[in-house]
Amino acid sequence: MKLASIDYTIIAVYFLFVVTIGYVLKKKIKTGNDFLMSNRNIPLWITSLAFISANLGAQEVLGMAANGAKYGFYTVHFYWMGAALAMIFLGVFMMPFYYGSKARSVPEYLAMRFDEKTRGFNAMTFAVMTVFSSGISLYALAMLLNIILGWDFNVSVLLAAGIVLIYTFLGGLTSAVYNEVLQFFLIVLGIAPLVYLGMEKAGGWQGIIHNVDDAKLHVWKGMAHAATNPMGVDAFSLVFGLGFVLAFGYWCTDFLVVQRAMISKNLNAAQRTPIIASVPKIFMPLIVILPGIILLALQKQFPGFALPVNANGQTDYNMAMPVLLSKLYPNGILGVGITALIASFMSGMAGNVTAFNTVFTFDIYQSYIRKHASEKHYLYVGKTTTIIGILISIATAYIARSFNSIMDLLQLVFSFVNAPLFATFFLGMFWKRTTSNGAFYGLLSGTAAAALAHGLTTAEGKGGWITNLHTFYSGTSQAFNIAGIAFIVCFIVTVMVSRFTEPKPESSLVGLVYSLTPKQKDKSRIWYKNPLILGIGVLIITIVLNIIFY
Amino acid sequence: MKKLSDLRFVIGIFFTIIGLLLIAWCVAGPGGRAMDSEINWRAGFGFFVFGGLMVFLSFRNSISEK
Numbered sequence: 001m002k003l004a005s006i007d008y009t010i011i012a013v014y015f016l017f018v019v020t021i022g023y024v025l026k027k028k029i030k031t032g033n034d035f036l037m038s039n040r041n042i043p044l045w046i047t048s049l050a051f052i053s054a055n056l057g058a059q060e061v062l063g064m065a066a067n068g069a070k071y072g073f074y075t076v077h078f079y080w081m082g083a084a085l086a087m088i089f090l091g092v093f094m095m096p097f098y099y100g101s102k103a104r105s106v107p108e109y110l111a112m113r114f115d116e117k118t119r120g121f122n123a124m125t126f127a128v129m130t131v132f133s134s135g136i137s138l139y140a141l142a143m144l145l146n147i148i149l150g151w152d153f154n155v156s157v158l159l160a161a162g163i164v165l166i167y168t169f170l171g172g173l174t175s176a177v178y179n180e181v182l183q184f185f186l187i188v189l190g191i192a193p194l195v196y197l198g199m200e201k202a203g204g205w206q207g208i209i210h211n212v213d214d215a216k217l218h219v220w221k222g223m224a225h226a227a228t229n230p231m232g233v234d235a236f237s238l239v240f241g242l243g244f245v246l247a248f249g250y251w252c253t254d255f256l257v258v259q260r261a262m263i264s265k266n267l268n269a270a271q272r273t274p275i276i277a278s279v280p281k282i283f284m285p286l287i288v289i290l291p292g293i294i295l296l297a298l299q300k301q302f303p304g305f306a307l308p309v310n311a312n313g314q315t316d317y318n319m320a321m322p323v324l325l326s327k328l329y330p331n332g333i334l335g336v337g338i339t340a341l342i343a344s345f346m347s348g349m350a351g352n353v354t355a356f357n358t359v360f361t362f363d364i365y366q367s368y369i370r371k372h373a374s375e376k377h378y379l380y381v382g383k384t385t386t387i388i389g390i391l392i393s394i395a396t397a398y399i400a401r402s403f404n405s406i407m408d409l410l411q412l413v414f415s416f417v418n419a420p421l422f423a424t425f426f427l428g429m430f431w432k433r434t435t436s437n438g439a440f441y442g443l444l445s446g447t448a449a450a451a452l453a454h455g456l457t458t459a460e461g462k463g464g465w466i467t468n469l470h471t472f473y474s475g476t477s478q479a480f481n482i483a484g485i486a487f488i489v490c491f492i493v494t495v496m497v498s499r500f501t502e503p504k505p506e507s508s509l510v511g512l513v514y515s516l517t518p519k520q521k522d523k524s525r526i527w528y529k530n531p532l533i534l535g536i537g538v539l540i541i542t543i544v545l546n547i548i549f550y
Numbered sequence: 551m552k553k554l555s556d557l558r559f560v561i562g563i564f565f566t567i568i569g570l571l572l573i574a575w576c577v578a579g580p581g582g583r584a585m586d587s588e589i590n591w592r593a594g595f596g597f598f599v600f601g602g603l604m605v606f607l608s609f610r611n612s613i614s615e616k
Contacts, residue, residue, distance in 0.1 A: 006575040332590040
């Protein structure tokens, strides 16, 4: 792939804009709260787009196109089964507790609902996870630029990290959120022409149907058994493991995305943020999954669309999007497409860094190191943490480059931590008898159970580091089942320990637990401002899409 | 300068510039390749219209706020 002057100009204009946004917003940052929480003053349309954009990182743009080529339409379950339902649940049921409790972060809610040790565990694991995720994003970006454009790895790492540092350091969370919205439009508008060109070349929808294996053109067909669909997952693992545990665990408890709703102007806007975000989310497969399927159709009809193989000799599905870009985009729009990819990596990195500095400042530094300092002091800590976060990310990028297996290991550990967390929140918010010790030991047990399940099972050559008791049809199936096991163990241990330990007095749980919180009485509210009605609307659209693409 | 903190304005200006760059590349770029230029034309025009719309919304919002 060879870039021309127009492509470099477009990339340069994008870099100029993201840095300018940070510089302009710098003047609005006066306190730690401004820097880390945007002073809870961001309009609804921005929080909604930032909510999905924080998730629209490299894993989404490259990974979902790869899954589209590997699993076909079944990949849409990550959106229609996973994301949509979880986002509605977050908006309707969970956001009143997050926002209403005035917590500044997810770990702070845990401190209010349970105790400091549960907060500490969540804050520490989350801080480590985010900063390493940021580093992995950086590594992946540099590798991609190195492979498809021949750019030097070191230059790519330092350039991307430097730009993210400048705009997050200057403008804090507001700058990251503003850039995420710009990145959202850039990714959607930069990749949409690729879908158009690809569809045209493949012969339209009929061309897709005639040239792609029918097994990859359905959403539910063959889900009765893991052996009868390309994803290698049975319906129960999909619905419970992905649709309930993993999706709800990520969208409802991961501070990286929840933070975007928590900075809304008021509770109603905070509730509507994930629900409004779910509308573009359910149509996002058109941009991120369809290119992978288009590639399959083009491979059947034209030479030159084959995917390269990786170091292990396996097809490198992650190259689906770059292959399409290089084959279908001429110079000019190619610059926009490459900029969209760069934007997706930077969006993921900045999201992680801003979540990291908030959690570190509020949940680690303010809680355990210096409790009653001035706002200016916390602003200084937040800014310093931003620099440290970026430096750790750069170090992680280099470690991941030297030891490729570290990436797999880190991502595995993340899933161990995330999966049981939803059980803790679910019980904490909806069962007032849940105790602090129950939550803490439940979380630990769930995480340990996930690690144990991975050690006792294998899929695609991974796992089974203790012994192999079961082999899954695919890595995806293994991940869904491990998540399910972690959730169940966390749930059971939390309930059992809570039965034998002292709960918090009910008076201290008002606003934190569903049954003890006064219900909102605003039935006269116009329909588009009512989170429940909006949620039902999105749910109906999702069901219809599932039926159409059965 | 105040307008620069309005995200609609910033997004609008960004896509207007990108749109104009793509159109300019079609007009003055090397080769004048018809097939290659077509998508640049269409995308450039689309980005330009989208950018203009965002700038318009930004100014309309400022007027209604006043």
